[in-house]
Amino acid sequence: MSDLYSRSDLFSEFDRLQRQMASLFGGLPSSIRAGRLGAFPQVNIGTTDDSIEIVAFAPGVNTAELDVSIDKGLLTIAGERKPVRPEASDDARDDRTRNDVRTYAQERFTGAFRRVIELPQNADPDKVQARYANGCLSITVGKREASRPRAITVQ
Numbered sequence: 001m002s003d004l005y006s007r008s009d010l011f012s013e014f015d016r017l018q019r020q021m022a023s024l025f026g027g028l029p030s031s032i033r034a035g036r037l038g039a040f041p042q043v044n045i046g047t048t049d050d051s052i053e054i055v056a057f058a059p060g061v062n063t064a065e066l067d068v069s070i071d072k073g074l075l076t077i078a079g080e081r082k083p084v085r086p087e088a089s090d091d092a093r094d095d096r097t098r099n100d101v102r103t104y105a106q107e108r109f110t111g112a113f114r115r116v117i118e119l120p121q122n123a124d125p126d127k128v129q130a131r132y133a134n135g136c137l138s139i140t141v142g143k144r145e146a147s148r149p150r151a152i153t154v155q
Contacts, residue, residue, distance in 0.1 A: 040113045041077065041137070049149055052123055052141040056115065059135030060084065060108075066132065068139060070125040075117045077137065083110040122146075 041058040056077050058066075066079040085101060119141060127142025 039115065040081075040109045041115060043077075043115065043117065045117065047120075050143060051127075052119060052143065054117065054139040054141070056137040056139070057135065058132075058137050061132075061135075061137075063132050066137065068128075068130050068137070070119070070123075070128060070141070073119050073121070073123065075119055075139065075141070076114065077117070077139075078112075078114040080112045081110050084108075 041056040041061075043057070044055045046053045054075065058077075058079070058081070061079055061081045065081070066077070069076050069078075122143045124142045124144045129140045131138050
């Protein structure tokens with residue numbers, strides 16, 4: 001048994017490894033289902049008795065560039081967010097144009113995106129509404145009548 005365990009306790013080694021992994025991946029979601037790194041747009045998903053509510057956070061996206069569709073129980077949000085170029089300041093000493101600005105750091109996602117969300121079986125693809133306001137795409141998917149809660153009269 002002494003060959004299997006060294007001077008240090010096995011559980012303390014696991015704790016040390018877990019702390020190292022946590023510091024290595026600090027700031028990431030606490031579970032795999034909580035979110036993916038770099039997923040765009042980020043979404044909140046909730047439910048009411050009558051509907052499934054999805055809010056996709058997509059600031060800076062033109063509504064003409066958004067495509068929302070449902071097929072075989074999958075809700076797809078696709079589109080493109082165009083880059084925004086900073087305008088040259090009026091007090092610039094040279095005659096550079098906006099096209100001459102070189103980016104050396106960029107934290108804002110730009111480009112094409114596609115996000116697929118699996119809907120519950122009780123989602124009704126014929127009852128979908130989508131609206132975009134203040135950078136949030138709100139999608140309401142109605143539930144099928146048979147899946148809604150109902151009161152049963154006891155005789």
